[in-house]
Amino acid sequence: MNVVSLHKHLFQISIFLLLLLSVNYVVAAEKFIQPWLDGAEQQLESWQSDLEQWQQTAPSLGVVEARQNEVLNTRQKADECVTNFSSLVESLQQKIQALGEEKEDEAEDLKKRRKEMLRQKQLVESELAVCRLLTLGMRELQDGQKQVRNKVVSQALTHRDTPVWETLYALIRKPDFFAPGFAIKFSFWPSILAGLLVILIFMPIARYLSGRLSAHSLVSEDDGLPPAEMILAGMYAKRLIWIVILSGLSFFTYLGGLTIIGAVLLALVISMMIAPLLELLVCQNIKKCSAGFPARALLDIVLIGLVVHFSGLREWMTNDAFTVLRSSYYFLVMFFSLWLLFILSRRDNFQFLNSIRLPLAIAMISGPTAMLLGYKQFAQLLVPGIYGSLVGFLVVWVIYQAGGYLLNMFEPDGAQTNPKLREFLGYKESELIPGVWLGRLLLIISVGGILVYWLLFTWNIPHSEVNIIKAYFTEGFPVGAITIVPSKIIAAVLVFFLFLTLARWLRNEVALRWLSRTRLDAGARESIVSLTTYTVVGIALVIALGMAGVDFQNIAIVAGALSVGIGFGLQNIVNNFVSGLILLFERPVKPGDWIVVGTTEGYVKKINIRYTLIQTFDRADVLVPNSELISNQVTNWMHRDSIGRVIVPVGVAYGSDTQRVKDILLKIAIDHPMVLTHDYRVDAPQVRFMGFGESSLDFELRCFIENIDRRFSVRSDLLFSIDDEFRKADIEIPFPQRVVHMEE
Numbered sequence: 001m002n003v004v005s006l007h008k009h010l011f012q013i014s015i016f017l018l019l020l021l022s023v024n025y026v027v028a029a030e031k032f033i034q035p036w037l038d039g040a041e042q043q044l045e046s047w048q049s050d051l052e053q054w055q056q057t058a059p060s061l062g063v064v065e066a067r068q069n070e071v072l073n074t075r076q077k078a079d080e081c082v083t084n085f086s087s088l089v090e091s092l093q094q095k096i097q098a099l100g101e102e103k104e105d106e107a108e109d110l111k112k113r114r115k116e117m118l119r120q121k122q123l124v125e126s127e128l129a130v131c132r133l134l135t136l137g138m139r140e141l142q143d144g145q146k147q148v149r150n151k152v153v154s155q156a157l158t159h160r161d162t163p164v165w166e167t168l169y170a171l172i173r174k175p176d177f178f179a180p181g182f183a184i185k186f187s188f189w190p191s192i193l194a195g196l197l198v199i200l201i202f203m204p205i206a207r208y209l210s211g212r213l214s215a216h217s218l219v220s221e222d223d224g225l226p227p228a229e230m231i232l233a234g235m236y237a238k239r240l241i242w243i244v245i246l247s248g249l250s251f252f253t254y255l256g257g258l259t260i261i262g263a264v265l266l267a268l269v270i271s272m273m274i275a276p277l278l279e280l281l282v283c284q285n286i287k288k289c290s291a292g293f294p295a296r297a298l299l300d301i302v303l304i305g306l307v308v309h310f311s312g313l314r315e316w317m318t319n320d321a322f323t324v325l326r327s328s329y330y331f332l333v334m335f336f337s338l339w340l341l342f343i344l345s346r347r348d349n350f351q352f353l354n355s356i357r358l359p360l361a362i363a364m365i366s367g368p369t370a371m372l373l374g375y376k377q378f379a380q381l382l383v384p385g386i387y388g389s390l391v392g393f394l395v396v397w398v399i400y401q402a403g404g405y406l407l408n409m410f411e412p413d414g415a416q417t418n419p420k421l422r423e424f425l426g427y428k429e430s431e432l433i434p435g436v437w438l439g440r441l442l443l444i445i446s447v448g449g450i451l452v453y454w455l456l457f458t459w460n461i462p463h464s465e466v467n468i469i470k471a472y473f474t475e476g477f478p479v480g481a482i483t484i485v486p487s488k489i490i491a492a493v494l495v496f497f498l499f500l501t502l503a504r505w506l507r508n509e510v511a512l513r514w515l516s517r518t519r520l521d522a523g524a525r526e527s528i529v530s531l532t533t534y535t536v537v538g539i540a541l542v543i544a545l546g547m548a549g550v551d552f553q554n555i556a557i558v559a560g561a562l563s564v565g566i567g568f569g570l571q572n573i574v575n576n577f578v579s580g581l582i583l584l585f586e587r588p589v590k591p592g593d594w595i596v597v598g599t600t601e602g603y604v605k606k607i608n609i610r611y612t613l614i615q616t617f618d619r620a621d622v623l624v625p626n627s628e629l630i631s632n633q634v635t636n637w638m639h640r641d642s643i644g645r646v647i648v649p650v651g652v653a654y655g656s657d658t659q660r661v662k663d664i665l666l667k668i669a670i671d672h673p674m675v676l677t678h679d680y681r682v683d684a685p686q687v688r689f690m691g692f693g694e695s696s697l698d699f700e701l702r703c704f705i706e707n708i709d710r711r712f713s714v715r716s717d718l719l720f721s722i723d724d725e726f727r728k729a730d731i732e733i734p735f736p737q738r739v740v741h742m743e744e
Helices: 003-056 061-099 108-158 164-173 188-217 227-256 259-283 292-310 319-344 348-355 357-373 376-408 419-425 436-458 463-474 486-517 522-547 552-568 571-586 626-631 658-671 708-728
Strands: 477-479 482-484 594-597 600-607 611-616 621-625 634-636 644-652 686-692 697-705
Touching: 003 061, 003 108, 061 108, 061 463, 108 376, 164 319, 164 357, 188 227, 227 259, 259 292, 292 319, 319 348, 319 357, 319 376, 348 357, 357 376, 376 436, 436 463, 436 486, 463 486, 486 522, 571 600, 571 611, 571 621, 571 626, 600 621, 611 626, 621 626, 644 658, 644 708, 658 686, 658 697, 658 708, 697 708
Parallel strands: none
Antiparallel strands: 477 482, 594 600, 594 634, 600 611, 611 621, 644 697, 686 697
């Protein structure tokens, strides 16, 4: 078999495999998707018929919202159908193009395969058209449902029932509180045993903790306990025993059959556990204040309302009785909210409340007033919306303050700065931690997102609309050919900066704990630390890009396009980057080396990926591009070792004993502790007679010292010793003499 026939058979095999995959996909589509499409089309016709009836006679709001959710789910499946079939059409088109144009002399099996793939493409295109029609029909149906819902909501909000005072008067005249068939079946003995068991088990623990907390509350501030903790200890010391008693009563009534009373007692237990923290927050670390009571009362009312709502009280009561109860509940919430608002608005740190006090009070009054006048639906929209919004703002504010406090622990020189935490992460006292500002931005985005979602919930926005917003956040939205998913981007940014913090901590651990125990020099340790940091940052970047949904094939295309830019504007940056890697691996210079680059002389302090930091002897920082260290001549006094030579020129007067001068200079060099005298690597100290100068006999003292870093200090020591010894030996160090002739 020749090469041509081999290639031909391989091509036919590849075409057969592609065809087999396409056939399997199309068969699966015909088997599973086609039945769903038929059912969805029938369902769409039924929903359109219902919509026409709704436009004549509007149903209840709950029916409309339930139908909206069903339509939304079906539309999402139809959108997926369009996406999948579009991809399949493109795949089949590519395979047909791979077969090439039809030829008269081509093999019969290729003709059959081309014909089969064209048939499959037509089938898939017909299914795609059905999916698109279904999507369009669902979209039109959603628009019609929105109009019906708006009509239903408008009618409900403007509908007026009997005013509450008339309903209350009718109940007083003819009491009728409970629904037909309501009966209380109370089981005494099992429930009383359960309640007593709870009290007997937890009462000793409560008494012990109460005594400990009372002792802590009496500790003075000088003993190291902050005032806030003292206040909390005193509050919980008074409440623990009552919490156990109420918990036992709650078990007793709930298990006995009085579920509503048990739920109310449970709400009081939860309130007693939360109230000290709320009161401390409202009173601003003061034991008692005027805002404490309305805050506690408001907490009790809200919790009781929640547990009663979920306990099913509505099913036990008549409509009139429940309307009066709900109206009374609304007025209690309004009363204590207004009380708390007027107290807080007079404080200096809540001046912003004073400016909005009147419109806020009007908003608080509007809901209960609408309920009183008989506009029940309008009141049920306003009260949860307004008061729920206020609670949402309060909770978000607390979360933001707590998050800000945690972030302030990372800031340098702040009131909440945690020095031990900063030291553990490897940051100096005044050094900024990268990513803290981003943490604040993410905190704002997070609390903002929580607040928006809460407001949508409290104002009874349809679930279909909320799901659309949620889908934009979690599934993304297209921008051209790119799909942006905010949740993935936020998670990727968080992971990236967490890895940056990990890299800094790992850098500190590697440098101070692991490598400090080895025999590596400082330069080698610094290179290992730098490479470790860059590796972790690179891994973080890859992981973050993957989490953000970036296609690495597209990155390769972008990198190819950037190579053109690198050839022009980014050439120097890439050159310095590559040179930095060479410096880290090859290590011609290391941190701590004494080098000379051009006119710059000093110590290498740090080798970055783009530049090398050199500190001169005047403590000036010079940033030298890494490419200069690779391409230009560099003098490194400490490349192989720290040994270096010191040369001291000396001149003596004519007539001096030259042999004695030599002996004195050698003795001075040998006596210095830093001078190497018997090291096999270098020569012993030498004295050279350099020549006859104009005014002196010129000598040079040449010696090697152990650490070239001490060159200037050793040279200074030698000069001091030479001057002292020459004075003792009466050897004169001459200075130049000149004869000046004055002309008239």
